[in-house]
Amino acid sequence: MRSFIVFRTLLILILSILSEGAFFPTQAFSNDSNIAAEIRSLLEGNETQISVAGNPSPIHSRSTLLTFYFERAFLPGWSEALQPTCKARELLYLIRQAGFDGLVPEDYHLESLNTLFDKDMEGKSLAERELALLDILLSDAFLTYAHHLYKGKVHPEHLNGIWDIQTKQTEPSVLGRLNRALSGNHVKEELHSLRPKLLVYERMRLSMKKYHGMEKAYEDKNWIPLSIEESLKVTQRNEHVPHIREKLIFWKDLESYPVIAEQRDFYDSTMAEGVKKFQLRNGLQPDGILGRATIEALNQRPRQLMDKLAVNMERLRWLPDTTLQEFILVNIANYSLDLIRERDTLLHSKVIVGKSYRKTPVFNATMSYLVFSPTWTLPPTILKNDALPAIRKNINYLAQKNMKVIDHSGQEINPNSVDWQQMNGDNFPYLIRQSPGPQNSLGLVKFMFPNKYSVYIHDTPSRELFYREDRALSSGCIRIEKPFELAQLLLKDQPLWSDERIRSAMNGKKEQIVRLDRKIPVIILYLTFWTDSNHRENIRRDIYDRDIELLKLLRTPLIASVVGDKN
Template sequence: MKKYFFVWGMFALTAPGLAQTSHTDERISLEIRKVFEASEDQNFRLFENTYIHSPDLVLEFYSQRDFREAWIEDGKLTRHAYEFRYLVRRAKYDGLVPEDYHLPQIDDFFEAREKNERYGSAMELAAADIVLTDAFILYAGHLYSGKVDPEHAVSGWNIEKKSTDPKILKGLEDALAEGEIREHLEAFRPKFPVYQRMQRSLVRYYEKEKEITGTWNPISIRTAIKPNERHAAIPVIRERLLFWNELEVYEWTDKDLYDSLMLSGVQAFQQKNGLNPDGVIGSATVRALNKNPRDLIRQTAVNLERLRWLPDTILQEFILVNIANYSMDYIKNRDTLLHSNAIVGRAYRRTPVFNAPMTYLVFSPTWTVPPGILRNDVIPAVKKDPRYLASKNMRLLTHSGNEVDPYTLDWSSISASNFPYMVRQDPGPDNSLGLVKFMFPNRYNVYIHDTPARELFARDDRALSSGCIRIQKPFELAYLLLADQPLWTGERILMAMNSGREQKVSLRRQIPVIILYLTFWTAGDGTPMVRHDVYERDQDLYKLLTRKIASDGLLQKL
């Protein structure tokens, strides 16, 4: 059994001669107080390589209770201590790391007590009490607002943080006073029902990991496999579908034949992975099939962390865009009134993760080409052929609004750095914004809009835009948003969309728009929904999530 020893030089304590039997509360209380009085630095080291993570809050907690121990009674661990250790062990089902919460030290101390190796000195009991308190505070803080700072570069997260005080110390005091450790600790978790559903999925993935026998070799195909075709990869694909319970066990006559019974399993699997359920086994389907339970444990963990970052305000009406799901939902009174496929930013022109209030719509919009597209796309195209602007129904304008004839300019001397004009596309069916745009002013110049390229919504990979969000059902969204303005009937909305004249319509209330990046969630019926990490953010976030707690600025500060 690994032993953890006090670093004696860190404390000015009177340990010699202390009897190895149960001690009075006063002795343990005195030792708790001395830990904070005698520390020579701000690290508050208790054991070798064991530090108090939240010294200020731990000190405040004990100061409020006159340094009385919290987890020990008559020299013995209370049932609350045992219940809390059980909860720490299960931190992995929140996608967290139990060792962050002093689990090795807690286990070592509990094991020694249970084997009656020693009752422990007052100093040891005090240290154990502090470790349990520190673990509760840190665990509760991570449940409430996450372990990793959402503002870290790898997260790409710019949604406003929770503004409320979690009142962790009160939660701890109440938990101990009422004897309800689990209830009060779990109260710090996000209140979203999806969080609890995702936890259950994570438990299942841990269970599925135990079912793996042998190696999980990657499937590789050169061309897509269609139903009724034969392929050497079919036996392994069938095994994967059986493993994930997408197929019932059945007898097959040709092991390499993609038969009709497999087809339904493939389609169900594709549906859960956000793919077109056409039954064709292509690269995207194979990529999803190659994920093993450990991969999905990691994916679930990082998305539980993302949910912990979200503000805990319950919204009655909002628009939710999930970049990784290529989708937009309009939600009111907890009902999804509209679901629409969406197109989001390419990997190198990523749609940002943020929130902002939607305030107005624009029918038959013009499109002023943003600087990035102007620099990378439009100017190079015009330099090759000045007719490009007319072919796209675009006009060259000065910043005061005067039109300029592109044929009068020496384009060989013009570059993106010295370009003194604007390029604006007139309204019409070929306008890049389509027939309506939905505005929620923000520093990213990102908004939701229609598109003339309707065929792109049928693709599995819809990371195709320059950052803005194109939706498949713009009329339906406009109709719902203007439902409280009776003059805006469906007929009038259609007329405005096709008028060829730009028209702004203000909303009567601000509607929050939340743009998320979730690559995993669990649906209301318990179905796990797995999405491709199109921006490749999960791995970097998982590394931070599993990194040992350190004062390196990468992790949340309480």
């Protein structure tokens, strides 16, 4: 093993000399050669981790570090004249700030680095081996932190559920960035440039800092979790009203106002406005009624919201760095759809998404056509689990739902000729298709973006469901509250499609396919926290219970060689 490493060292060293982009320090201090020997000894050894004051630190990018130090003849990059450089101290500061990106500073050797820097701050000289350790730890921390900022710490494929939005295809050379950071004074710039380019990400960092500052103040309040037996409405009295009022003021959903002693437990209209504001931020019906969901949201602590922020900042790091002029964004956890063009929201609509056991997947695709007055061919899952059991109980179910039985050539089959008691999803030889009309489960129009999940956006006859707070009610597809308005905007550039013609096509007796004059990206996301352009924090319930799993992986310490030596 050691002979192979020595051979590889020699080979890479020769190649680096011959290569045009090889990097060598222009100056070397007298002690640097001794430190270089220590660095080489540490990296060429068999250990997967190095120890500082008895604290083992796993090396995450060992192979990449070997390449980096080979190209600089193993000379240190983070110390001069036996002292850490200003760039070293800057990187330490950035590591300590990693929590504001929802990351874990300890993943970047914080404890070991603190030990070494504390010794230096106490005026004690670091030994050459300690300086070698410091150099390796800082370089490894830079590479690991850079990777996490650019692509995230957790890969989506390690999670339950479907996340099928293509991640960033190419990763910038972090070795190049490390060399530039060390050759100039650009440590902060090189790292920060790897964060997502989305404006919402920077706003979420500010929210993280805000909650971090609020955490101590919240703990000092010694608040206990609230609970009420019955919903509380305006003009009612309850012993918890003073506590609720305090929390609303703490979260800045309510400004402090004078309340006389006799009215402290009285739920007044001023306080109700603060409740509505809080409910709106938390995706709840802003009715001013203090029910179970509102009280549960009020019981959240800053630390819990920081965890929620961390999870969603990680999800943003998974997204590709692309700027879209026009796209449709569906946020599953927010039950919402937005049509965005040149950063302006042209349409905001409520949606209904998949039930907890028929979850809407996270993915992206391209919308290319609409279908007015659609028919609906029942998919296998719904056929097996819903339709066939209903037909076995009552064959009139088909007529009531305006459904026909057809064979695979499209010929209609008399339902009385089928032995329904023997039919299940595996042996049923036909298809069941629902005709266009007001009862059609797809409503009056569907919006098609072909994908392997057979998920699309469509109208629904069950309009009353949009008034519910919990709208995880579909079999996976996305039902939209404003189908006409969406069709109107998508066809705006096609003069033949007037409002009157759109309405007529939606109420036709036959399907009508209309191709769009452009392809529109559709992005289906799952975000339970984001900070909007007004710097208002929006908090949503984790309807598919995905936050806890991702948070656990984010908080799990890294092991050696997990970052990947591809850089």
